[in-house]
Amino acid sequence: MFVSWLIPIANSPASEPVYVREPVEIMRVVELPAGPEYHHRVLPFERRSPLDRGFYFGHGFHAVYLTRVLPGRQYTLGFRYAANWRKRVKVMLFDRWLLASQARHFNLLQGPILRGRSDQVELRWQLSVSPDSPGTLLYIVVEATDTIPDYYGGFPHDLFLAWPPIESRNEMGYGVTYLQGPKNLMLAEQVPGAPVVLTNIEPGKPNPAPLPAWKAPGDLIVNGAFTQGIQHWSSIQSISSSKQQTATFPVGPDGLVLHGNEDESIAGVRQQLEVNVRGAARLMLQARVKIVRQTKPGSGKKADISPLSISVCYDDAGGGSHCGKDAYTSRFYSLESNSRKSIANGQRIPAGEWFWFMQDLMRLSPSPVRIRSVSLLAAGWPEWQSNIREIHLIRHGGTNVQQGD
Numbered sequence: 001m002f003v004s005w006l007i008p009i010a011n012s013p014a015s016e017p018v019y020v021r022e023p024v025e026i027m028r029v030v031e032l033p034a035g036p037e038y039h040h041r042v043l044p045f046e047r048r049s050p051l052d053r054g055f056y057f058g059h060g061f062h063a064v065y066l067t068r069v070l071p072g073r074q075y076t077l078g079f080r081y082a083a084n085w086r087k088r089v090k091v092m093l094f095d096r097w098l099l100a101s102q103a104r105h106f107n108l109l110q111g112p113i114l115r116g117r118s119d120q121v122e123l124r125w126q127l128s129v130s131p132d133s134p135g136t137l138l139y140i141v142v143e144a145t146d147t148i149p150d151y152y153g154g155f156p157h158d159l160f161l162a163w164p165p166i167e168s169r170n171e172m173g174y175g176v177t178y179l180q181g182p183k184n185l186m187l188a189e190q191v192p193g194a195p196v197v198l199t200n201i202e203p204g205k206p207n208p209a210p211l212p213a214w215k216a217p218g219d220l221i222v223n224g225a226f227t228q229g230i231q232h233w234s235s236i237q238s239i240s241s242s243k244q245q246t247a248t249f250p251v252g253p254d255g256l257v258l259h260g261n262e263d264e265s266i267a268g269v270r271q272q273l274e275v276n277v278r279g280a281a282r283l284m285l286q287a288r289v290k291i292v293r294q295t296k297p298g299s300g301k302k303a304d305i306s307p308l309s310i311s312v313c314y315d316d317a318g319g320g321s322h323c324g325k326d327a328y329t330s331r332f333y334s335l336e337s338n339s340r341k342s343i344a345n346g347q348r349i350p351a352g353e354w355f356w357f358m359q360d361l362m363r364l365s366p367s368p369v370r371i372r373s374v375s376l377l378a379a380g381w382p383e384w385q386s387n388i389r390e391i392h393l394i395r396h397g398g399t400n401v402q403q404g405d
Contacts (some may be wrong), residue, residue: 031354032067032140036166038080038158055105056090057145061155064098065140069161069187072131076165077108077140077181080122081157089155093127093181094139096188105141106182120175126165127181134396135187189282189396218395220275221374225390226251233269236377254290255389258308258378266305268377273393278317278369281397283361285312285374289332290354292385297335306331306346308386311375312361312393314368323372328364330357332386354389361393 032039041063069075079091093106108125129138144155168178222232229251249269250257260267277283287310294307309331313323322328334351349355361368374393378386 029064029066029139029356032065032159032161034067034161034163036076036078036160036162038078038160040156040158055092055141055143056107057088057143061142061144063142065142065159067138067140067161068136069129069138069163069185070136071129071133073163074126074128074165076162077125077127078123078160078162078166079125079142079157080120080159081155083119083121088145089157090141090143091123092141092143093185094141095186096135096137096139098139098141100188102188106185108181109179111177122176123179124166124168124176125179125181126168127185128183130184130186133185133187134189138185138187189284220273220277220371220393220395221271221391224392226256226388230256230269233271236266236268236270236375254387255288256376257292257385257387258376259385260378260380260383266377266379268375270373270375272373273371274373275371276369277371277395279397280362280395282395283368283371284392284394284396285310285357285359285361286394287357287391288354288389289349289357290387290389291332291334291349291351292387293383294333294335294351294380295383296380297333305379306333307378307380307384308332308388309377309379310357310391311377312368313372313375314361315370315372316366317369318366320366322368327375328361330359332357 030041077091081089089110091108091110093108095104097103098105108123110121110123140159140161142155142157142159168176223230230249235249249267256269258268289308289310291307309329311327311329313321313327315321329345331346332349332355333346334349336348347355347357371393374391376388376391378384
């Protein structure tokens with residue numbers, strides 16, 4: 001899938017960013033919920049993909065899974081597939097985005113295999129994450145050849161990641177092979193990488209339960225997964241005097257819902273932080289967002305309105321304030337504008353798809369020394385709806401400070 005992507009030109013002044021429009025390929029990643037139950041997938045055959053050449057088998061079937069793990073824990077990764085595919089399948093773990101230049105991968109051994117009466121191969125690897133791991137995201141890649149007849153329209157298989165780990169003695173005699181996977185995995189910090197679209201574990205069916213709410217070390221945002229409704233967030237609403245505008249802020253399985261129905265009205269939520277981030281090595285803004293409905297393309301008279309935007313108000317070391325129209329803002333939209341104007345800091349994403357956004361705010365020029373607030377805003381005409389499942393602002397490195405310092 002290719003989308004239009006706005007890329008900042010190097011060395012452009014921070015106050016007057018210049019953008020060029022380039023095609024960037026978005027990779028689909030399957031979000032794997034944690035739990036001991038198998039999830040069924042059929043890998044489609046995709047020629048146009050960055051993984052087409054493969055890591056072990058070229059021009060075959062492949063899928064990328066993403067799951068969240070916690071430092072210091074042990075897990076069991078379960079994998080099941082038809083026996084006639086044996087020796088034509090590889091399962092790999094990656095410590096970061098798999099196409100990153102410094103990505104490390106671990107090929108999981110698949111033998112010797114204990115066969116039962118079933119016509120399936122069932123493998124379970126025991127693995128662990130180091131207590132000192134700076135990251136929490138684990139990528140799992142399944143790759144298979146296309147050298148046998150495609151009876152199923154793809155490569156069918158089942159997968160799970162369980163915690164607490166499943167002890168091997170519980171399945172002895174049932175044809176389940178237990179193998180040792182990597183120990184003390186060191187996962188990379190979450191850094192900006194390729195654009196990622198998260199898909200359902202089973203396409204066409206309701207969304208699975210989201211990953212459990214978590215509080216990462218260094219996360220400055222409270223209730224970023226909206227498990228407590230909009231507690232710790234204040235509402236924002238701009239209402240035109242000429243029309244009655246309705247904005248809603250319900251919270252459900254898909255997180256916070258922003259919806260409205262008036263031209264260029266704005267609605268959203270804001271969290272006041274007032275946090276000193278001076279000396280931070282990285283300040284990762286992460287969010288999982290979705291554009292549900294955008295009824296009309298365009299970006300308003302000032303090319304700054306979109307169905308969803310994330311805005312960070314901050315101060316720099318020189319005493320400058322970057323708030324309001326000068327705040328750092330990323331805008332998301334699904335319909336391309338017919339005008340020549342580009343949405344400032346805009347990113348086009350497929351409608352109805354979860355999109356994983358990451359940005360290191362310490363790369364801004366000038367960089368922040370104090371974060372004032374984070375806002376989630378939405379606008380559109382005549383109707384719009386967006387979802388935010390979770391948002392985090394994670395500080396890495398530097399001296400830990402408390403709010404208000």
